[in-house]
Amino acid sequence: MAQKGILVVVSGFSGVGKGTLMKRLTEKYEEYALSISATTRQPREGEEDGREYFFRTREAFEQMIAEDALVEYACYCDNYYGTPKAYVEEQMMAGRDVILEIEIQGARKIKEKFPEALLLFVMPPSAAVLKERLVGRGTELPEVIAARLKRAAAEAEGIEAYDYMLVNDQLETCVEEMHTLISCQRSRVNRNLEFINRVKNEVKAF
Amino acid sequence: MAQKGILVVVSGFSGVGKGTLMKRLTEKYEEYALSISATTRQPREGEEDGREYFFRTREAFEQMIAEDALVEYACYCDNYYGTPKAYVEEQMMAGRDVILEIEIQGARKIKEKFPEALLLFVMPPSAAVLKERLVGRGTELPEVIAARLKRAAAEAEGIEAYDYMLVNDQLETCVEEMHTLISCQRSRVNRNLEFINRVKNEVKAF
Numbered sequence: 001m002a003q004k005g006i007l008v009v010v011s012g013f014s015g016v017g018k019g020t021l022m023k024r025l026t027e028k029y030e031e032y033a034l035s036i037s038a039t040t041r042q043p044r045e046g047e048e049d050g051r052e053y054f055f056r057t058r059e060a061f062e063q064m065i066a067e068d069a070l071v072e073y074a075c076y077c078d079n080y081y082g083t084p085k086a087y088v089e090e091q092m093m094a095g096r097d098v099i100l101e102i103e104i105q106g107a108r109k110i111k112e113k114f115p116e117a118l119l120l121f122v123m124p125p126s127a128a129v130l131k132e133r134l135v136g137r138g139t140e141l142p143e144v145i146a147a148r149l150k151r152a153a154a155e156a157e158g159i160e161a162y163d164y165m166l167v168n169d170q171l172e173t174c175v176e177e178m179h180t181l182i183s184c185q186r187s188r189v190n191r192n193l194e195f196i197n198r199v200k201n202e203v204k205a206f
Numbered sequence: 207m208a209q210k211g212i213l214v215v216v217s218g219f220s221g222v223g224k225g226t227l228m229k230r231l232t233e234k235y236e237e238y239a240l241s242i243s244a245t246t247r248q249p250r251e252g253e254e255d256g257r258e259y260f261f262r263t264r265e266a267f268e269q270m271i272a273e274d275a276l277v278e279y280a281c282y283c284d285n286y287y288g289t290p291k292a293y294v295e296e297q298m299m300a301g302r303d304v305i306l307e308i309e310i311q312g313a314r315k316i317k318e319k320f321p322e323a324l325l326l327f328v329m330p331p332s333a334a335v336l337k338e339r340l341v342g343r344g345t346e347l348p349e350v351i352a353a354r355l356k357r358a359a360a361e362a363e364g365i366e367a368y369d370y371m372l373v374n375d376q377l378e379t380c381v382e383e384m385h386t387l388i389s390c391q392r393s394r395v396n397r398n399l400e401f402i403n404r405v406k407n408e409v410k411a412f
Binding site: 013121123124126127128130131149150152153156159160162163164165166177180181184187188189190192193195196198199200202203204206 | 219327329330332333334336337355356358359362365366368369370371372383386387390393394395396398399401402404405406408409410412
């Protein structure tokens with residue numbers, strides 16, 4: 001039987017480039033399945049239902065909660081965000097590694113439910129670089145920028161719960177590091193007990 | 207300040223090729239420091255004091271125990287085996303990754319003392335391959351072979367305590383995998399708290 005897929009949580013400050021990272025990783029390595037979250041927030045310009053998010057009404061979302069159809073969900077800035085369960089389970093059973101790009105609250109819930117999940121946190125090379133990215137092209141309203149900076153500070157809480165951190169300095173390097181960190185999990189002893197026990201029993205029978 | 211080195215424990219069945227693996231790994235990557243164990247067993251033909259082992263009398267060994275000069279020690283086939291503390295600590299403080307090639311009893315003690323140590327277990331591709339290697343060139347006495355096979359069975363107990371397993375099928379592949387597994391530990395969140403906290407505090411001050 002194929003090994004069950006690995007559940008990977010990727011978090012990081014907004015502005016750190018998680019979206020681009022995920023896009024490049026899944027382009028380069030087809031073995032990864034990127035889970036799409038459901039949310040009650042309004043789609044932003046250019047976002048499509050079923051691509052960036054599954055956009056749902058509050059009623060529909062609460063229905064999913066009631067039906068236990070979410071692996072985790074959290075309320076963030078007055079909107080629900082959650083991970084639909086069916087996709088994650090199907091892909092993992094098929095041996096594909098599933099990546100959830102979620103924030104810290106959700107990550108903690110995942111770790112409780114799936115202690116073997118791999119939690120990755122993406123860091124900027126420095127706070128100054130992050131600020132530059134958040135302030136951006138200078139086309140945003142000062143209050144939008146202020147809100148972003150405030151949000152970044154909130155996102156800094158709880159990094160300690162993660163397993164590994166990656167620095168997103170060079171995109172390709174960071175993608176390779178992420179791929180390596182995930183691939184290494186295939187060698188975990190507790191993911192290979194079938195093989196280990198078979199060899200062990202055969203050795204004992206020598 | 208440079209990151210503290212990683213403490214790596216490598217175990218595996220006798221006959222699995224640990225010695226050759228360690229030799230190739232440390233030849234190829236100079237950043238690794240291979241710890242040499244002390245033992246009270248007799249040197250075998252071709253073994254040199256300070257290269258394969260520090261060969262010590264029982265009295266000298268018990269003196270080291272009394273002086274708390276060993277990171278761990280165990281009694282195995284009526285002989286003491288132990289890891290001298292000074293070398294391990296010096297190398298780790300200098301940022302070098304230290305590799306201990308020890309058996310399961312010692313590995314457990316290391317994990318208790320150093321929960322962040324990385325425990326690797328080297329597996330043969332199959333039990334049949336291991337048996338072939340243990341039976342060897344057919345030049346050994348039947349009772350020597352029988353003892354080896356019995357020992358291999360004993361070594362199979364406790365693999366579950368290890369973090370990762372590696373299959374030593376192709377030497378170079380296995381060396382690369384080992385290097386990758388060790389290198390990944392540099393990205394552990396709890397090894398990067400200084401950097402993380404600095405960025406975190408700067409972000410909060412935005």
